[in-house]
Amino acid sequence: MNVAYAYPWDIVGDPAAPQRLADLGVEAVALAASYHSTRAATPFHPSHRVLDVPHAAFYLPVRPSAWGRLAPLTPTWTAPDAYLRASEALRSAGLQVHAWTVLTHNSALGAAHPDLVVRNAFGDPYPHALCPAFDDVVDYCERLVREVLTVGRPDALILEACGPMGFGHQSIHEKTSGADWTATDADLLSLCFCSACADRYPSGTRDRVRAAIDSARAEADPRPDAAATAPVTETTTPASAQATAPISGNAQSSAPADARASTATDVLAAPSVSIEDALGPLADEVRAARVGLSASLRSHLIAVARDTAPRVPITVHANPDPWAVGAFAPLPDGEPGAEVLVANCWGDPAADSARLARLAELCAPGQRVGAYVLGLPPRPADAPALADLLNTYAKAGAAEFHLYHAGLASPRRLTVMAEALRLTR
Secondary structure, eight states: OOEEEEOHHHHTTOTTHHHHHHTTTOSEEEEEEEEOOEEEEOTTOSSOSEEEEOSOEESSOOOGGGOOSOOOOOOSSSOTTHHHHHHHHHHHTTOEEEEEEEOSBOHHHHHHOGGGEEEOTTOOEEEEEEOTTSHHHHHHHHHHHHHHHHHHOOSEEEEESOSOOOSOOOOTTOOOGGGOOOHHHHHHHTSOOSTTTGGGSOTTHHHHHHHHHHHHHHHHOOSTTHHHHSOOOTTOOOOOOOOOOEEEEETTEEEETTSSSOOOSOOOOOOOOOHHHHHGGGHHHHHHHHHHHHHHHHHHHHHHHHHHOTTSOEEEEEESOTTOOSSSEEOTTOOTTOSEEEEEESSOHHHHHHHHHHHHHHOOTTOEEEEEEEOSTTSOSOHHHHHHHHHHHHHHTOSEEEEETTTTOOHHHHHHHHHHHHHTO
16 A cells, blocks of 8 residues: 655645545555644645644644643644545545654644653753653543544554654754764754653763763864863763764654654764764663653554554554654564554665665564655655665565655656656556
C-alpha cells in the first residue's frame, strides 16, 4: 500500500483535491488529525495560496468531556471538523484515510504548561516538546488516540512523535546555527532533565552532559584563556561529531542526512566523537532510560488503540537508532504491536537504506516496513530519479512508500510522484 500525506485544509474547500490525490496512484491518504504549527503552501486551493497555522490543533471536533488537564486547540484557519469533511471527500474518491496523529510535538500546550516540557541539562525548556515522563502527557496522548479512533473512524492510525522530542526544532526565526554545535552536541542537548526525567539517569549525568558540551566549545575557542572559561570535571569528554546538513521538508520540520537528530540547525564538521564517547560509562544506562520512555508510551498507546478499535491497523514513525529524537522515535528493539514501521528517508540514500534494512530485521512476521520519501525540495522534480530512489528503498526492505507531501507539492512535483510510482511497479 502506498500513502500520500496531506492536511485537511488541502481537501476542504477544494472539490478537485480527492481525485487529484487518487490520480497519484496511491491507495490511501495520511490525513493530519492532530498537527503542529506550520506555514504551508497550498498551490491548488481555489481560495488561498499560503496558509499560516499559528498553533498546533486538533482537526476533529474538540469535545470538552473527552479531555483532561491537557486539551487540544481548535483551528480557526479551517473548519473545526475539517478532518471529517476531508475524510468523507477522500473516501468518495475510493481512497482509504489514515489518521496522521502527532503526539508530543505541541508548542501550544507546551507554552501553556511549561512544567510538562522537555528540559535540557542546563534547565532550558523546549516548549515544542511535551515530555511523556509526565502522567498528564501520557493521559493527553491516550485521550488523543481514543478521540481520533472514536470520532475520526480512520482506516488506519499513524503515530508520529511517539516519544520525547529533542533539541532540533525549526521554530520561528531559528537563531541557533552560529553556536557551531555538532550532531553529538544536538543529541546531548536532546536529553531531557525535567523533574520527571532527571532521576532516571545515573548520578552525575547532568554534569557530564553540560561539561561535554562546553568543553567542546572551549577547544574550538582560539583565545588563550578559553579553556579556563569552560567547566571541567574528571568526567569531561569532548562532544563533537561529523555534521550533516539538514534537509528541510516544510516550515516546521527538517531532517539531517542521517535522519536521527532531526535538528533544524546547521552544525559544522568536527572530529568525530559519538554520544556514547561523550557519556562514557553512563551511556548504557542513559540510553536504556530514553528508549524505555519511548517504548512505554508506544506500547501503552497501541494497547489503547487496540481496546478502542481492534481492527484498525497501526503505523509507527520509527527509527532503529536508540539515540533518535524527533518525529521518528527510537525503536531499537522492534514493535510487534504495530502493522507498519515507517523510516524517514529524506537524507542520504545509503543511510536511509541502512535504516530501512535494520527496521526490516526488527520486524515480526506479517509486519511491513515503509519508506517516508521526500518529494519536495531539495529533491529534484525528476521522475526517473525519484523512481530510482524508490527502487533503492524497496531493495532495502520497504514494502510501501509514504509520499511527503501531496498538499505542498507543485503540479510538476505531483506529476513526478505519480510517474515515479508507476515506474516502480
